[in-house]
Amino acid sequence: MSAVEAEAAETVRQERQGDPKPRRPSLALLGFVLPVLLALLWEGLVAAGIANGRLMPPPSVIGRTLRDLAASGELLTHATATLSRVAAGFGLGALAGTVLGALTGALPVARRLLDPTLQALRAIPSIAWVPLFILWLGIFEASKVALIAVGVFFPVYLGVAAAIQGIDRKIVEVGRVFRLSRLAMVRRVLLPAILPDWITALRSGLGLGFMFVVAAEIMGASEGLGYLLVDGQQLGRPDTIIAAIISFAVLGKLADGLLVAITRPFLAWQDTARDKL
Template sequence: MSPLEIAAATQAKTPGSPGASSRRPGSRRLGLAGWLLPIALAALWELLVRAGIANGRLMPPPSVVGRTLWGLAASGELLTHVTATLWRVAAGFGLGAGVATVLGALTGALPVARGLLDPTLQALRAIPSIAWVPLFILWFGIFEASKVALIAVGVFFPVYLGVAAAIQGIDRKIVEVGRVFRLGRLAMVRRVLLPAILPAWFTSLRSGLGLGFMFVVAAEIMGASEGLGYLLVDGQQLGRPDTIIAAIISFAVLGKLADGLLLAITRPFLAWQDLGRDTL
């Protein structure tokens, strides 16, 4: 067993360990409580519009937005837009996160690679996302390749920074403990160094996924004929704020579900952590 695995096994036997505390009923109640604020605000706006106190023309009440969402869903249009957006985000996220992980590991572990690559990548990180749009259109055309490339750029930088910083910030004491256990080079990477950087890597993946949903809006404005970004533009051109808000709500729901899925996938790999989130 690695030092980290030994610590995890010790904490698993301790009452109040993370594995036990994460399943407390109180955590579920707190999760449900997170819905109270948006539901209360939506109900308040509905009441204000129905009472004639507020004008619902530019900011439609939830009942109007709900009817719009239902109509889009019933016609199959919403599913078409959601599927197109999810495919682009998934493709861009996979490409950007994969390349970023490799380059981040190289620049974090090898000083030579850091000196050669990091200055250029840091300069590219300062370029606004919208500046890549005309270049990608010239390179890849207005079809899917340019959209996926733009999303990949948005995902790349937070993942790259997270991986590189995590490797450079590994505690020297962890490495020394691995040497005490006489671990070889590959065993040191697999059983000590990799678990040490997993928390920062998974956090950077979540940040990259969030930016992927932001960049898909810019990507779908680049001449797309379907997708939630296209639905936003279509609502703006037709002067339909209910369509715009319906697309925004769809983005919010999809982003939250995707983040929850990523969190659920990565949580088992971090079960060894002894966090104080439930004791504060």
């Protein structure tokens, strides 16, 4: 038996016995290669005098700014304020989007009644809500959370409604063949069918939540990473602006990773092609 045949036979044996598939070496660090190379290139160009680092500071300057902000406690204060607003807005927007998406997806009457209005509201630019929310809710936290919730609502609503409408009719018929009750049909057939799309919609909504929090904090805040952006602009400090942008990127990635980790057990039943690659 050749080496290739032996390896194939061992793979089949492991799959039949339920053994975990041998994993490739971790490629998690591969995503850092490009940004690190670009940072080193820019650092070298500025150090050599080829590029001007005034408007686009080199990574060493941005690193010192981040270190100083962290040492003074400002970075933690601003990051905590931003995360708390995103968490509150995400919770409200995701809840409302899930409920209304389920209604319009499952009930044709609700879809005809609500969906046209919601689709029209979805077309309104986010910045257009700012003066109205300030007028209604003031310039404090309520208006900021409301703006973030609007940003989160629409992708979750669309994802849930589309997932319910896209359920394969054949799996519903299988549930009826096994004489499942209505509750059992929802729990064992319908809910697993929409879970992947719902989780994807939540991730999309979370990303928009971080986008909307910038507008929310720019429109009037005394703390938060959006406030740090405005402060850097007013003081003419591009290193502060870029430090705030990097902080947004890191917090957004960590929040998305946390959401994926929390929801992963609910998708453990999936047998996708990605698991075999």
